[in-house]
Amino acid sequence: MFPVDAFRETLEKVVRIFERFGIRFHLTGGIASVYYGEPRLTQDIDIVIDNAQVAAELDSFLRSLSESDFIHDSHSVRIAVAEQGMFQLLDSVESLKLDIYARELIPGELDRSVSQEVFEDERLPMASCADVAASKLVWISKGSHKSRRDLRQIFRVASEEDRQFLEQLTEQLGLGPLLAEVLAESDEIS
Numbered sequence: 001m002f003p004v005d006a007f008r009e010t011l012e013k014v015v016r017i018f019e020r021f022g023i024r025f026h027l028t029g030g031i032a033s034v035y036y037g038e039p040r041l042t043q044d045i046d047i048v049i050d051n052a053q054v055a056a057e058l059d060s061f062l063r064s065l066s067e068s069d070f071i072h073d074s075h076s077v078r079i080a081v082a083e084q085g086m087f088q089l090l091d092s093v094e095s096l097k098l099d100i101y102a103r104e105l106i107p108g109e110l111d112r113s114v115s116q117e118v119f120e121d122e123r124l125p126m127a128s129c130a131d132v133a134a135s136k137l138v139w140i141s142k143g144s145h146k147s148r149r150d151l152r153q154i155f156r157v158a159s160e161e162d163r164q165f166l167e168q169l170t171e172q173l174g175l176g177p178l179l180a181e182v183l184a185e186s187d188e189i190s
Helices: 004-020 029-036 051-056 058-066 074-083 129-141 146-157 160-172 176-184
Strands: 025-028 044-049 086-091 096-101 114-119 122-126
Touching (some): 004 025, 004 044, 004 058, 004 086, 004 096, 004 114, 004 122, 025 029, 029 044, 029 114, 029 122, 029 146, 044 051, 051 058, 051 074, 074 086, 129 160, 129 176, 146 176, 160 176
Parallel strands (some): 025 122, 044 096
Antiparallel strands (some): 086 096, 114 122
16 A cells, blocks of 8 residues: 555646646545545546546647656557547656546536545545446446445445435436445445
8 A cells, every 4th residue: 555645745746737737637436435435445546637628738738747757658648538538647756556537437527526635734626425426336337346345335424415416327327226236235245
């Protein structure tokens, strides 16, 4: 497991780059699962970025990455932005990997970002509780077993408002029956 300071340093570096180009982003994935659910190990940082904003500044964005501590493949970044996919950055100082999603998995999720205190006295945009849970459900539909427990833990602590919005999102995504199935599962080892 990486020390908290490594996560903080890496996030500060990438946030400075996003802010330089006015790229909207938010944290998602394991960090958001830990924030909204229960502590667990995570060894990378998942970030959703606004595809249109990075596409508009792509050459300058790539130059900025080349001048930073982030190891990356410019060709892969270009393809990910063009195809609204995912690219990776590796912080050469902290040896921490970032998965950057150049698209929203849940429609409108960047508009629902919530400022959360991720580190003491440091707030960053994070996917909303309902969007994190809905994205876990999408990953479950693609075969992720780790996301099943994450979803149940997030749902348990979610507000009634977040639960209701999650149910609306899952109906829109056609994943209502899968949500019911996952929530009915036990966390106990049989």
